[in-house]
Amino acid sequence: MxxxxxxxxxxxxxxxxxxxxxxxxxxxxxxxxxxxxDPFYHHIPSFFQFSTRPYSLFLSLVYRYPFIMSMKELLESKHPTSWSEFEMGLINEGQLAEKFFNDGRSFDLEGLKACMVRAYxxxxxxxxxxxxxxxxxxxxxxxxxxxxxxxxxxxxxxxxxxxxxxxxxxxxxxxxxxxxxxxxxxxxxxxxxxxxxxxxxxxxxxxxxxxxxxxxxxxxxxxxxxxxxxxxxxxxxxxxxxxxxxxx
Known part of the structure; x- marks a missing residue:
């Protein structure tokens, strides 16, 4: 007791x-x-750039892809709702990568995440x-x-x-x-x-x-x-x- x-x-x-x-x-x-x-305005545009390999030069001439993407070019080329859909949980990160750009171009998703983490x-x-x-x-x-x-x-x-x-x-x-x-x-x-x-x-x-x-x-x-x-x-x-x- x-x-x-x-x-x-x-x-x-x-x-x-x-x-x-x-x-x-x-x-x-x-x-x-x-x-x-927020890394979006200062770090992300510089991430979305093409290398200086000859094939990338060909793409830039034929499809008018810039070597270094400005904020204006990024806003014009990205899908208008993909990021907001990602923010609301309507799509996952794989689906974000598929539709991030209007023209469907691919990019290094893991590299983008690493770029953002470095900037936080x-x-x-x-x-x-x-x-x-x-x-x-x-x-x-x-x-x-x-x-x-x-x-x-x-x-x-x-x-x-x-x-x-x-x-x-x-x-x-x-x-x-x-x-x-x-x-x-x-x-x-x-x-x-x-x-x-x-x-x-x-x-x-x-x-x-x-x-x-x-x-x-x-x-x-x-x-x-x-x-x-x-x-x-x-x-x-x-x-x-x-x-x-x-x-x-």
């Missing part, structure tokens, strides 16, 4: 933790170009903000238009240290700025939309959040975001290093 005595004490100690009120607001972060740099990095200063939010026990979720390749971001940058990959378009089947995506998040979280702060670098997505009653913050840079969050009463704890020395 005496050996079982500590159990009730442990249960009692856990009760205050379980009954602690949920901390508000809940924060929803866009990922690309808000938390992580935190937007300056944002990791510190996420760390501060975690230290202050805020609930933080990703709210992103991205395909299953979000797993590549996670493998490299370990965003799950700071947030949950709760709302990814590839799993939900909806993309921003559809109001249904935002309403799904509110319903899933079981909170009033006014208790959600949504952060995104695209104003059209912010406007959609506002339309369903969320608080929207247009991301410009980490310092501006920090000021915006503080103005809303969000507590940002000073960063604490492993030796518990505060970083102001």
């Amino acid at each position: 005496s050996s079982s005595a500590p159990a009730p004490a442990a249960t009692a100690a856990a009760e205050p933790e379980a009954s602690r009120p949920r901390k508000m607001p809940v924060l929803l972060f866009d990922v690309m170009d808000t938390v992580v740099r 990095e935190y937007v300056d200063g944002v990791e510190d903000i996420l760390c501060s939010l975690k230290q202050n026990n805020y609930e933080v979720h990703a709210f992103t238009n991205y395909p299953v390749w979000y797993q590549l971001i996670e493998e490299k940058l370990k965003l799950s240290k700071y947030l949950s990959w709760t709302f990814c378009s590839c799993h939900i089947g909806i993309r921003k700025p559809s109001p249904d995506f935002y309403l799904h998040a509110v319903d899933h979280l079981n909170i009033d939309p006014g208790n959600c702060i949504f952060i995104d670098d695209r104003m059209v997505n912010i406007e959609a959040a506002l339309s369903v009653g969320m608080v929207g913050l247009h991301f410009k840079n980490a310092e501006a975001l920090k000021n915006d969050l503080c103005s809303l009463g969000v507590e940002l704890a000073p960063l604490v290093l492993e030796d518990e020395t505060e970083v102001q």
